[in-house]
Amino acid sequence: MDAFLKKLMQYFRFPVLLAIILIVTGILQFSLMLGNVRGEHFDLKLFQLSPDTIRSIKTVEDTVKTEEDREQVASEIKPVYHYSAEIATNRASMIKSIFDYVLEVKTSIEDGQSKKEKEAVTEQRVTELRKKLIALKTDGQGLQFTDQELTTLFALDNDSLRKTRDELTAMVKEQLSGPIRSEQVSEVKAKIDKEIREKADFPEVIRATLISIGRFSIMETEKQDTDLMKEQVEQAKANIDPVRILQGQIIVQEGQVIDRDVFRQLELAGMLAEHTSFKPIVGLVLLIILQMSFFFAIFNNWKAEDRTKTRDLIITVMIYLLSIVVMELLGLVSNEFDVMIGFLFPVAMAPMLIRLLINERIAIIMTIMTAVAAGVIFQEGYATVIQMEVSLYIIFGGLSSLFFIKGIERRSRILQTSMSIALVNATFITFYLLLTQSTYGMRELAYYLVAAIVSALLSGALTLGLLPFIESAFGMLSSFRLIELSSPNHPLLKKILVETPGTYHHSVMVANLADAACEAVGADGLLARVGCYYHDIGKTKRPGFFVENQMGTINPHDNLPAKTSRDIIIAHAEDGAKLLESHKMPKEIIDIARQHHGTSLLKFFYYKEKEENPAVDEASYRYPGPKPQTKEIAIISVADSVEAAVRSMKEPNAEKIQKLVHAITQDKLQDGQFDECDLSIRELKTIEAVFCETLNGIFHSRIEYPKPK
Structure with missing residues (x-):
């Protein structure tokens, strides 16, 4: 995997590589989650039997049914009528005016003496009366009299005219005194017609004229108020709520005939195969783009080496996609149960893996992203867009795992931590059950309790199971792995202890110094400590050639040429690296063995060689390197030299130790040994202070005990 990462870094700059990996991740996530947003679709025809009980996957308005209900309520609104009492008065006034005009004209134009004169007068009266009657026309309509009818009116004496006027007026008033609707006008006209015909007081000669006047006077007194009725209809329609097909509502039962109403509802809900909606798909795309954008921002702004960021990015997306796959597997059986199957999901798996392999910040982001994806995957299609219960369950369980996992030093403690997570899970599920205000039987309650425990235990088991594979595949070094490597029972440490006990003691002393210094400057103290245990393992190849293992015996270098001694001493760094590589040790430990002398x-x-050969090349007596590439290796290189130098001092004290430590540090600085790591001058001063403090504690003055007499 390390070689693969190097190739990737050769071909692409990190921002480009980051974008490519996230695009691929987004496409894979889209493929996995597409089925969760598309919902169920059915290839159904009119009047066939439904193969299943079909529930609506969304809430949608049934516009046709809504309109039918509104028209129904509108048809039930009764017409509104308005009675006008003025009509009776107006029509009576009209009749009175007709007779008054007759009397007025008759008085103004007197009768002639001769027959010819009488005819001329009558004609003149009729003409004048017609002029006056024009004023009685309403809306262009008026009573049409024939000349004969008008002539008969003039034939009556004035008293008869007045009497007839009053009686006809009273008769019309009486008929119009009550409400008369348009459909009743004909009936009332027939009624007054009959009354006039049966009225003996009316002169026979003008009875036909009176009937015309009476019938014309009758009209509707109670008219329909169309504006008010229209307002009532609109108000009634507005009071009708839209008919909605609700999410989860059963549209058709299994075996029921799919009639036109059912077919229309399925069509409106977008559940027919030929009416698939693309809106949920676009929504999923936008969600994934948002998630991938967060990942891009986090990794692009992360201050670390590109190789480290690339490795951690690949691990992050792999764990993220694995979490989605686990969710999808649970989602496949969720419809077969009435309980919330999502509560079985191992909520702490992804956060714990990311926390142990990368850092807490990415683990928190992973928890949130996983929760969002779970909300979409476990949503039931007719309940909500996102299943918030499962999302919150994952957030609480995931964040609690990050709290409980702090300070864990052994893998076995992960399962113990899982029980704490189970308690958090159970607490959240209790909250969920109480807020639903539903009644649950013992089987449901037992399931939810088991789900909380299973989720936590699965989280721990999967974390334990996956951690070694990921560490091995990516050559990573987690704190668990480092603690395992620091065990004295490790075969290589046993080899150092047995074959080179002096080197083993020296390594432990260097480890104490390097650990304390790394912690002081924010470097990885545990890595430095474990690296120190193995940094001189190459000395096991020729243990007697190193002074700490000679135990007072003859030093073999006294009888060897300087070049031979040089080759033996310099070789121990590469020998150690190769030995560690052969035992599949982590790259960080191998780098410490190879680079600690720079x-x-x-x-x-x-x-010694220069005394015999003044022209000797200094470069030939230098370690091949490379120089320390990390803070931890640089600190180990100083600690290695300091420990050996102080151990060889006679009567060390604080002042001597301080001068020696400063001299060694400055020598390495001036020699350029820190040029390829990010160790600052300020940090070097801190390291010197820590070394002096630690060494003073080791080589403190002791009380001289009196000799026995």
Whole structure:
């Protein structure tokens, strides 16, 4: 995997590689979650039997049914009528005016003496009366009299005219005194017609004229108020709520005939195969783009080496996609149960893996992203867009796992931590059950309790099971792995202890110094400590050639040429690296063994050779390197030299130790051994202070006990 990452880094700059990986991740996530947003669709025809009980996957308005209900309520609104009492008075006034005009004209134009004169007068009266009657026309309509009818009116004496006027007026008033609707006008006209015909007081000669006047006078006194009725209809329609097909509502039962209403509802809900909606798909795309954008921002702004960021990115997306796959597997059986199957999901798996392999910040983001994806995957299609119960369950369980996992030093403690997570899960599920205000039987309650425990235990088991594979595949070094490597029972540490006990003691001392210094400057103290245990393992190849293992015996270098001694001493760094590689040790530990001397000069043998050969090349007496590439290795290189130098001092004290530590640190600085790591001058001063404090505690003055007499 390391070689694969190097190739990727050769071909792409990190921002480009980041974008490519996230695009691929987004496409895979879309493929996995597409079925969760598309919902169920059915290939159904009119009047066939429904193969299943079909529930609506969304809430949608049934516009046709809504309109039918509104028209129904509108048809039930009764017409509104308005009675006008003025009509009777107006029509009576009209009749009175007709007779008054007759009397007025008759008085103004007197009768002639001769027959011819009488005819001329009558004609003149009729003409004048017609002029006056024009004023009685309403809306262009008026009573049409024939000349004969008007002539008969003039034939009556004035008293008869007045009497007839009053009686006809009273008769019409009486008929119009009550409400008369348009459909009743004909009936009332027939009634007054009959009354006039049966009235003996009316002169026979004008009876036909009176009937015309009476019938014309009758009209509707109670008219329909169309504006008010229209307002009532609109108000009634507005009071009708839209008919909605609700999410989860049963549209058709299994075996029921799919009639036109059912077919229309299925069509409106978008559940027919030929009416698939693309809106949920677009929504899923937008959600994934939002999630991938968060990942891009986090990793692009992360201050770390590109190789480290690339490795951690790949691990993050792999765990994220694995979580989605686990959700989908649970989602496949969720419809077969009435309980919330999502509560079985191992909520702490992804957060714990990311926390142990990368860092807490990415683990928190992973918890949120996983919760969002779970809300979509476990939503039941007719309940909500996102199943918030499961999302919150994952957030609480995931965040609690990050709290409980702090300080864990052994893998076995993960399962113990799982029980704490189970308690959090059970608490949240209790909250969920109480807020639903539903009644649950013992089987449901037992399931939810088991789900809380299973989710936590699965989280721990999967974390334990996946952690070694990921560490091995990516050559990562988690705190668990480091603690395992620090065990004295490790075969390589046993080898150092048995074959080179002096080197083992030296390594432990260097480890104490390096650990304390790394913690002081924010470096990985545990990595430095474990690395120190193995940094001189190459000395096991020729243990007697290193002074700490000679135990007072003859030093073999006294009888060897400087070049031979040089080759033996310098070789221990590469020998150690190769030995560690053969045992599949982590790259970080191998780098410490190979780089802890950097390209420093083997001064003792260089000057020994120079005494015999002044033209000796200094470079030939330097370690091959490379120089320390990390803070941890740089600190180990200083600690290695300091421990050996202080151990060889006679009567060390605080002042001597301080001068020696400063001299060694400055020598390495001036020699350029820190040029390829990000160790600052300020941090070097802190490291010197920590070394002095630690060494003073080790080499403190002791009380001289009196000799026995």
